[in-house]
Amino acid sequence: MNKFRRAALSGITASVFAVLAALSPMFFYASRSNQHVFLDIALFAGFTQILFWLIVVNAVVATVWAALAFKKRDFLDARSAPFSAAFAVTDFFTTAFCILNVVLLISGGEETSPIVLQEAARLTPYALLYFAIVFFAIFFPEIKNKIARIAVVSVAAAALTLGAALTIYSPAIYDFESAPMVLDTGSDYSIVFATTDEGTGYVEYEYEGETYRVYDQKQGKIECDSRVHSVRVPYEHLDNNSYSVGSTQMFEPYAYGSRRGKTITSEKYSFVPCDGETQVWLCVSDWHTRNDLAKQAVGYLGDYDGVILLGDASPDLNTEDELVRYLVAFGGDLSRGAMPVVYTRGNHETRGAYAPYLADALGLDEFFFEVKAGDYRFVVLDSGEDKEDGHDEYGGLADFAAYRAENTAWVESLSGDEKTIAVCHSPRFFLETELTDRAIAALKRLNTSLTLSGHWHYCSLDTELYPDLPVFIDGGHNDGVFIASRVILSPNGITLFACNDDGESVFEERTLAWLN
Ligand SMILES: [Fe+2]
Known part of the structure; x- marks a missing residue:
């Protein structure tokens, strides 16, 4: 060479x-x-x-x-x-x-x-x-x-x-990521939907002869710097009504005019509340980005009237895109904009740079609230993180001890004697045993018959954790297998069933009696 x-x-x-x-x-x-x-x-x-x-x-x-x-x-x-x-x-x-x-x-x-x-x-x-x-x-x-x-x-x-x-001039086609997800906030509905780029968001419907266009706005100013849009609508405006959502792509929101893109409008969605005597709720937990596998398992559970998302959508929420893909679009795909969705935050949604904006993005005031569904009630609690605040994993950004105490005081303040189900991501409720004991005592006082949980990535009805308050651990993803469950509420009791993504039953149908 x-x-x-x-x-x-x-x-x-x-x-x-x-x-x-x-x-x-x-x-x-x-x-x-x-x-x-x-x-x-x-x-x-x-x-x-x-x-x-x-x-x-x-x-x-x-x-x-x-x-x-x-x-x-x-x-x-x-x-x-x-x-x-x-x-x-x-x-x-x-x-x-x-x-x-x-x-x-x-x-x-x-x-x-x-x-x-x-x-x-x-x-x-x-x-x-x-x-x-x-x-x-x-x-x-x-x-x-x-x-x-x-x-x-x-x-x-x-x-x-x-x-x-x-x-x-972005060449991307401006479109909706999925059908909207109608979250029950405990005091009204939050219609949440995502677009492929940043823009405005609004909901349109007619109610008692009047046409409404309600924007995703703050103090009168329409929000346009996000791909996730949430609009709060009173229960009575949406129940058994139809609505559509719309959005205008926004490049630059200048003071005098703005540089806008395309305006898109969705099809009309017919929304039916879940308030009947018999209600079929789909439960999904811990999908950890496995949207398709979860949907495959859901496909074997038949029709349902409402969706309960039990948290842990992705490893963390570092970007808005993760929220769009793994929570908003996933919830929209499962509920098709046509039924209420009840969401409890998973510990993985408390992590990452975007996590502090989650409640605002979803249009929620809080992550703990009461949802009334006809004669039944869900008490939704938020377990926050599953390790102590000082754990290295949280990088000095966790202050959940005080938050869980607030959660506990709130559940202690509740009253009423409806047929009640607690919903909480962690079957252990709170990291602090003292707070968990107080929450369990409060839930028992409220005649809570069952707790729906996830977090442990297997399906089981645990009657040992707390005397007289069984916990149904829904399933979720585990080593390439997904388990989703179905909860039927009726005057006769609470009927549980779960199957995997091959359609095999992993929890034979079983009915628990209401406490009241
Ligand atoms: Fe978890």
Whole structure:
């Protein structure tokens, strides 16, 4: 091999390593939502920060080596011992970081890996910008052929113009993500729906001869900076009525006018409340991003009149997109905008950067409330997180002890003697035994006949946890199998049944008597 070929090969090898090294920070950063906290807990707090900056420095060094390999061929081709060693160290780190990223991606499994890839896709423009800067600063001057230089500049100018145009005028089709989800807030309905991009949201219906258009707004100002829209509507306006939802895509909400996109309107949905003597409620818990598998199990449970979502939609709520995909669109698909949905927050919905905005996005005042369904009542409680507030996993952002105390005081303040079912994500209710004992005492005073829970990822009727207050643990996802359940309320009692995504019964139909 002659000297020139050897030099060109070392330049190409160095460039391949430089590209891999430059992609490493992007994938490592995209993996941060779940895996990093466990790496930090296992090693020492701040370990992933140090590792991240090491990966960034390695990317810069690898780029410098690639540039030198191209620019100073003779110098590098000599391969003096220090340079060979430095090359080898960078290549070793680049290989190690690539393996680390692949391991992080694989260890995320089917639950976290798609979220990591979505985040990596979001970060891709930054990586492309880095490559473009490096190319034009270092490699472009090396192109001596005039036609090739003109071709590169033309392609780059066209890409830049197209990129700018697509940023300003989004080519994505503006549409609804699913049918709306009509949440029962305890005092009215919150009609929640999501769109493919940010925009306004409104609900339209007729009631007693009058036409209503109710916007998702705050103090008179229409909200337009979200993909999730929620509109509160009184019970009597929606019950046995039809409605549609609409949205206008918003690019820039300027003071004088605004730069708007398309306005879309949904089909008409007929809404039927769940208030009959016999009510069939679908229960789904702990789907952890397995929307399709959950829907497959639901398909074997027959018709239902209402939906109870028992929490844990995804590993966390780091972005609005996770809320859209795994909770709003999922709830909309199951309820088809036609029936009420009762939602209790899972502990995984308390995690992530978007978690504090969940109640507002869903149009809920609180995560604990009473829902009246004809002669029956659901007391919805929120267990918050399942570990103490100081746990490393929460990054100093949990203050659930005080919140659970508030929850407990609220349930103690309730009265009434309806046929009652408690709904709470964790079968253990609250982390604090004292608070759980108080909540159980209050629920018994309210003649609560059953608690519906999830969190444990198996299906069981537990009569041992609390004397005289059985807990039905719904099921959810476990090792590739999904269990969903059905709860029928009638004057005769509460009939439970559960099946898996193959349609096999995993909890034979059984009826519990009401306490009152
Ligand atoms: Fe959970």
